[in-house]
Amino acid sequence: MSSHDFTIAGYVLMAAIGTGIQLLAYVGRTPIPTLGALLGRVMRTRSGRVGVVTGWAWLGMHFFVR
Amino acid sequence: MGVNDATEPDLLGRRAKADGAIARALREPVIPVLVLAGFFDLISGDPVVHGTLLFTVALALGLDAIRRRRQERSGVPADGSGSDAPATSTLFRRAVAYVRLSPVALMVGLSYVVIVGTFARYSWPVSLAVFAPAALGVGVAWQEPQRPPLEHQRIGRSGVLVWAAAFVSLGLWELTNLFLQPSLTRGSQAHPTISVLMNPVLATHAGRSIFLAAWLAFGLFLLER
Numbered sequence: 110m111s112s113h114d115f116t117i118a119g120y121v122l123m124a125a126i127g128t129g130i131q132l133l134a135y136v137g138r139t140p141i142p143t144l145g146a147l148l149g150r151v152m153r154t155r156s157g158r159v160g161v162v163t164g165w166a167w168l169g170m171h172f173f174v175r
Numbered sequence: 176m177g178v179n180d181a182t183e184p185d186l187l188g189r190r191a192k193a194d195g196a197i198a199r200a201l202r203e204p205v206i207p208v209l210v211l212a213g214f215f216d217l218i219s220g221d222p223v224v225h226g227t228l229l230f231t232v233a234l235a236l237g238l239d240a241i242r243r244r245r246q247e248r249s250g251v252p253a254d255g256s257g258s259d260a261p262a263t264s265t266l267f268r269r270a271v272a273y274v275r276l277s278p279v280a281l282m283v284g285l286s287y288v289v290i291v292g293t294f295a296r297y298s299w300p301v302s303l304a305v306f307a308p309a310a311l312g313v314g315v316a317w318q319e320p321q322r323p324p325l326e327h328q329r330i331g332r333s334g335v336l337v338w339a340a341a342f343v344s345l346g347l348w349e350l351t352n353l354f355l356q357p358s359l360t361r362g363s364q365a366h367p368t369i370s371v372l373m374n375p376v377l378a379t380h381a382g383r384s385i386f387l388a389a390w391l392a393f394g395l396f397l398l399e400r
Contacts, residue, residue, distance in 0.1 A: 112355075112365040112366055120348070123344060123345045127341055130341055134334075147330065152400040156206065158316045159235075159236060160209060161397060162394070162398070163209065163313055163316075165309075167216075169309050169390050170306065172386065173296055173383075173387075174225070174297070174309075
């Protein structure tokens with residue numbers, strides 16, 4: 110397994126874990142909130158809302174803005 | 176007076192202040208997270224404007240927190256009550272709902288992603304076309320008043336920790352690959368970061384348009400929260 114493959118496997122594992130947590134949250138038998146619910150809660154304060162939206166804005170700028 | 180001349184109450188006061196600052200940072204970690212993200216953004220060779228956005232927002236939030244604390248001490252409500260912010264918020268939420276449902280808005284959005292997708296990455300046209308909604312989104316998020324959490328939105332610490340662990344792990348994996356590159360400013364196929372992996376996708380018109388559509392949709396989703 111090359112370094113490239115190992116790195117990709119790491120990202121795939123992270124994505125799988127994230128998906129797994131979200132599915133667990135949907136089932137509702139755990140105290141884990143869905144990502145949407147977590148964002149909704151975080152975004153009820155100004156710092157949380159502005160922080161999350163700034164992350165979104167940065168993402169677009171990172172890939173497109175010079 | 177030198178440092179060694181500090182009395183015990185002075186030292187205790189300083190320690191209490193430092194403890195308070197740490198507790199506040201843990202309760203509301205947004206400012207330190209933005210500063211850290213801005214630091215790594217700058218050392219990775221990104222255009223200065225990206226890091227500047229993160230630092231500027233962190234500074235603005237810090238100043239806002241100080242202003243709110245002063246207002247609370249002087250007995251003035253610091254949650255935006257008494258201003259027209261809630262009315263503006265409601266109006267904006269209606270506008271977002273309209274944008275999501277309106278066929279005209281959908282056509283405008285589709286035209287935007289198809290047209291902007293034709294522009295080369297990091298060109299001036301695409302920079303302006305992406306910066307405008309990004310800045311608008313941050314501005315709108317800033318305008319919204321503070322809202323207390325609803326009962327059904329209360330979330331246990333363990334649930335938050337699970338998600339935090341997932342995001343921190345992703346951040347550390349990304350950071351590890353960034354440091355394993357030949358240099359911080361040169362991407363590597365052996366240890367690709369997410370940005371390096373996205374390069375071939377964003378090299379095509381379709382890839383850019385799909386990414387922009389998902390980015391815009393996610394922005395609307397966030398502003399509706």
